[in-house]
Amino acid sequence: MMAVIDSARKADESRVRAVTGLRDRWANLPYGWRISVLFAFVIFLYALPGLEIPLIKTPDTDFTSVLFLCAVYVLVAVGLNVVIGLAGLLDLGYIGFYAVGAYTVAILGSPNSPVVIQYPWVVCVPIAIAVTMVSGVILGWPTLRLRGDYLAIVTLGFGEIIRVFALNSDITNGNRGITGVPVPSEGTWPEWMDWFPGITAGRPIFSVSNVIGFYWLALTLVFICMLGVRRLERSRVGRSWLAIREDEDAAEVMGVPTFKYKLWAFAIGAALGGLSGALFFSKQTFINAQGFDLFTSILWVAAVVIGGAGNQLGVALGAILLAYLPERFREFADYRLLIFGVALIVMTIFRPQGLLPSRRRKVELEDRAKEGAVGE
Amino acid sequence: MNFEFLGDNFMSLTVTGLTQGAIYALVALGYTLVYGVLRLINFAHSEVFMIGTFVTTIVWAGLGFGVGASAPGTFGVLGLIALAIVAAGAASGGTALIVERVAYRPLRKRNAPSLIFLISAIGASVALFELVGAITDRQPRGMPSLVQPKVQFTIFGADITNLQIGIILSALAMLAGLDIFINRTRLGRGVRAVAQNPDVAALMGVNKDRVIMLIFVLGGMMAGAASVLYDIKVGLTTYSVGFLIGIKAFTAAVLGGIGNLRGALLGGLLLGVVENYGAGVFGNEWMDVVAFVMLVVVLLFRPTGLLGESLGRARA
Numbered sequence: 157m158m159a160v161i162d163s164a165r166k167a168d169e170s171r172v173r174a175v176t177g178l179r180d181r182w183a184n185l186p187y188g189w190r191i192s193v194l195f196a197f198v199i200f201l202y203a204l205p206g207l208e209i210p211l212i213k214t215p216d217t218d219f220t221s222v223l224f225l226c227a228v229y230v231l232v233a234v235g236l237n238v239v240i241g242l243a244g245l246l247d248l249g250y251i252g253f254y255a256v257g258a259y260t261v262a263i264l265g266s267p268n269s270p271v272v273i274q275y276p277w278v279v280c281v282p283i284a285i286a287v288t289m290v291s292g293v294i295l296g297w298p299t300l301r302l303r304g305d306y307l308a309i310v311t312l313g314f315g316e317i318i319r320v321f322a323l324n325s326d327i328t329n330g331n332r333g334i335t336g337v338p339v340p341s342e343g344t345w346p347e348w349m350d351w352f353p354g355i356t357a358g359r360p361i362f363s364v365s366n367v368i369g370f371y372w373l374a375l376t377l378v379f380i381c382m383l384g385v386r387r388l389e390r391s392r393v394g395r396s397w398l399a400i401r402e403d404e405d406a407a408e409v410m411g412v413p414t415f416k417y418k419l420w421a422f423a424i425g426a427a428l429g430g431l432s433g434a435l436f437f438s439k440q441t442f443i444n445a446q447g448f449d450l451f452t453s454i455l456w457v458a459a460v461v462i463g464g465a466g467n468q469l470g471v472a473l474g475a476i477l478l479a480y481l482p483e484r485f486r487e488f489a490d491y492r493l494l495i496f497g498v499a500l501i502v503m504t505i506f507r508p509q510g511l512l513p514s515r516r517r518k519v520e521l522e523d524r525a526k527e528g529a530v531g532e
Numbered sequence: 533m534n535f536e537f538l539g540d541n542f543m544s545l546t547v548t549g550l551t552q553g554a555i556y557a558l559v560a561l562g563y564t565l566v567y568g569v570l571r572l573i574n575f576a577h578s579e580v581f582m583i584g585t586f587v588t589t590i591v592w593a594g595l596g597f598g599v600g601a602s603a604p605g606t607f608g609v610l611g612l613i614a615l616a617i618v619a620a621g622a623a624s625g626g627t628a629l630i631v632e633r634v635a636y637r638p639l640r641k642r643n644a645p646s647l648i649f650l651i652s653a654i655g656a657s658v659a660l661f662e663l664v665g666a667i668t669d670r671q672p673r674g675m676p677s678l679v680q681p682k683v684q685f686t687i688f689g690a691d692i693t694n695l696q697i698g699i700i701l702s703a704l705a706m707l708a709g710l711d712i713f714i715n716r717t718r719l720g721r722g723v724r725a726v727a728q729n730p731d732v733a734a735l736m737g738v739n740k741d742r743v744i745m746l747i748f749v750l751g752g753m754m755a756g757a758a759s760v761l762y763d764i765k766v767g768l769t770t771y772s773v774g775f776l777i778g779i780k781a782f783t784a785a786v787l788g789g790i791g792n793l794r795g796a797l798l799g800g801l802l803l804g805v806v807e808n809y810g811a812g813v814f815g816n817e818w819m820d821v822v823a824f825v826m827l828v829v830v831l832l833f834r835p836t837g838l839l840g841e842s843l844g845r846a847r848a
Contacts, residue, residue, distance in 0.1 A: 505638045
């Protein structure tokens with residue numbers, strides 16, 4: 157048994173070395189080359205709904221909807237990555253922020269909500285982001301002084317409180333939910349976009365029946381947020397987060413105001429969660445408390461860690477797998493979560509650093525394994 | 533807000549809360565034991581409890597007491613319950629042990645950070661409950677009503693039933709037994725030693741792996757016993773039953789001071805009682821909110837829980 161595990165691990169390590177070699181080669185390419193390849197990849201992603209690629213299409217669901225779901229999950233993962241991957245705070249109730257963002261848009265923008273004002277989407281979303289940020293600070297202020305493990309249960313509690321509140325409060329219409337969540341724009345496709353498969357000129361850009369508009373919007377937001385987080389990661393704030401993740405006490409001693417930066421991580425993560433919730437439920441046009449169970453929240457954490465916490469491409473991959481695989485393999489619906497659970501255990505044993513690890517984190521893990529070997 | 537209702541039914545809410553809390557406390561022990569020794573949230577513990585609820589029904593059904601069967605005499609019922617506690621305890625303890633071997637030990641050998649343990653635990657939890665869900669077709673399973681709630685006596689207007697007395701007393705007995713085991717026996721001393729300092733304990737000749745196996749089995753057995761009490765109280769179980777109980781029990785453990793056995797008891801009972809008061813005042817649907825808000829408030833003022841954390845210094 158151990159021999160099998162060891163040989164599997166060895167094979168995996170040689171594969172990792174190959175991938176790392178690829179990474180270095182990529183980094184050594186001329187700047188122009190890298191930009192063109194990235195540009196081509198981005199174009200490919202935008203064109204994906206119109207391409208006829210065999211095998212990747214989902215048989216039972218509209219492929220563009222699945223792509224949209226993937227994009228939203230990537231946005232969630234990017235936000236959760238700030239909290240878990242960069243600052244190292246365990247947030248099990250992230251779906252609470254997602255719900256706050258979604259409900260803010262629904263309540264302020266829908267004609268059927270208990271609140272009479274009816275703002276357009278572009279006004280609702282910034283408000284939603286602000287509200288989720290504030291909710292992140294409200295949750296973080298008392299709890300971020302706690303140690304990591306306590307934070308897990310408190311955030312879990314927060315997620316559950318938001319769900320119960322959504323289910324029973326008057327302002328959320330209770331379990332009946334709110335219909336008519338506003339769409340980003342009432343505009344229609346112009347004549348010159350007619351060539352793209354699936355787009356008919358004169359039809360609304362954002363509709364439930366044709367989600368290409370939503371997908372492109374989500375994809376654009378994903379790129380903007382990823383770039384933004386990347387800039388943050390390499391700034392003073394990002395360095396502080398890494399220091400806090402690796403050793404909070406040492407960071408504090410070195411003069412990093414840990415509480416302040418942890419609060420920032422929470423607030424920024426919350427804002428991204430709120431944005432993705434707002435986006436997803438604009439497409440659904442209907443919202444009720446059903447969509448916010450804690451289990452989904454826990455699966456998100458799993459996706460982030462499996463993908464490779466700390467590395468944006470890694471967490472994006474984890475999120476895409478989480479969104480895409482269940483839709484692609486509907487025929488295994490009864491067993492897919494079972495397989496997922498087993499896969500999680502296997503992954504943590506063979507690749508605790510995730511599928512596409514952050515380099516720094518990988519080194520950290522290897523260090524720990526060495527220390528462990530000394531202690532044994 | 534309905535404070536009048538709370539005032540009128542204060543005692544009966546208290547007793548219902550204590551009954552619920554006793555079950556929380558028994559499950560919380562599993563979290564506390566593992567956390568006290570390994571500093572690890574055993575997320576899969578809720579499924580260990582869930583397995584127990586099913587094994588109980590299977591054992592009873594196997595003996596001819598399926599849904600709707602009439603209860604045998606008092607001694608028959610006691611015998612059935614004792615048998616179920618043994619069987620569910622063994623099954624839950626075994627499950628906990630398997631989880632430890634499969635999901636945690638390989639990680640422990642490599643000194644993985646706690647986040648990785650958590651993911652592995654989530655994986656084990658998902659796998660277990662999906663497995664049981666697939667086996668049971670995701671249908672709830674009923675069981676015979678072995679104990680008819682009968683009012684034994686009345687305190688301050690609250691009717692106390694035999695069921696409530698039985699659940700609270702058996703939970704207290706098991707907690708006391710575990711407390712004595714940890715504090716007074718040789719094996720218990722080993723557990724406390726590993727909790728204090730694993731490396732030094734190993735140098736002193738304590739078998740660390742055996743102690744870790746022991747605490748998983750002990751925690752699992754307590755969850756198994758809790759699952760029997762739960763079955764008797766609720767009379768229905770499904771594959772997803774563990775999730776909420778698990779969260780509540782973990783809350784209870786944190787509330788009392790995770791890693792502290794008596795803290796788990798205090799936290800469990802307190803959580804049960806307070807959430808029942810909360811349900812009385814704000815309505816049933818706000819029960820969970822009251823529970824979590826209490827947790828946050830307590831942690832604000834006592835960041836390590838009511839009794840403080842530490843299995844190693846449990847006697848002090």
